[in-house]
Amino acid sequence: MKKVLILMMVLTLVVLLILFVPVKQSLVFYKENTTEIEAYLPLENQETFQIIFTHSIHLTDVVEKYVVLDNQHIQQYEMIYEEFGIGMPSNAQGEEEFHSENGRYHITNMNNVFPEIKLRNGKAVSEHRLVWGPEHEYITEFNNYFEPGAWFTIKVDELSLWQMIQGVRIHE
Template sequence: MGKQKKLAWLAAVCCACMVTAACMIPYMPAVVFKKEDSDDVMAFLPLQKEKTFDIIYTHSIHKTKVAETYVWENGVIRQTALVYHDPAVGMPANAEQGEKLIITDGTYTLSNMKRTFPYIDMRIGRVRANHRLKYKGKEYELKRYIPPGSWTRMSVQKINVLQQLKGVEING
């Protein structure tokens, strides 16, 4: 093999290595749903400037709508609000220190929450939960992107090109 062919081959290998490395660099912030507690991305929703999103579902016992509001900041998910209709099983009956609870026409709104989570485990409902992700005014039914009954770990993180290729992008 001549000197020019060796150099061309070496340049091609170097380019391939650089492209592969670039595909592994996390760059895009997204709400990410991973399979159980693995690194397998099932679905993701890219975040733009707006870092606030809601998880909306029907409570399995009360059969009423629940809306949880989150914001991504400093590498963690912070819950900022919770709106619900029944303070029974699984729902707070009052506000914790620094939080504010307002009850209007049977709707409980808990605000000024500062509860932080590195991730949130959830099971996508099969029958009535109808988990939805709301971002920038649009709602996305999670069962369209993640099999109902699946245990998933929701987090907000920067993902790379390879993770995007493995998961399903949540979009309208």
């Protein structure tokens, strides 16, 4: 009887460890300012992703490029857009470089580092997209995972199996 009790305790401990110990680094989309996981995308350090949105006034695409840093922060390293105006930079700052190519403006060499990003899925023009993969070959629309107008906090976190089960994995 004592052996069965010890075995049950060990099995319970193993199951708890498997479920609740963080195992996978991911780009996590938390609902608003909560710890409720809406969706996640497994990403390792130095992997890149892009958020593309249609500017609500200019109605042209804006591409923001990011990389996951070793300290689980997110660095914006490039921005591409077609129109100057409301909400868009008119030039580079500091060490950044500004140039135009094929009718689009590029700001490169950006070093904007964030522990988290607060983002609202477009409501008036709901065309946000997430791009990732070695050759940026995967793309999905935010509307596949979030309601138009929803806002969330994006962070890089280690997720446990339990957290991954509760959230929705973003896939190609």
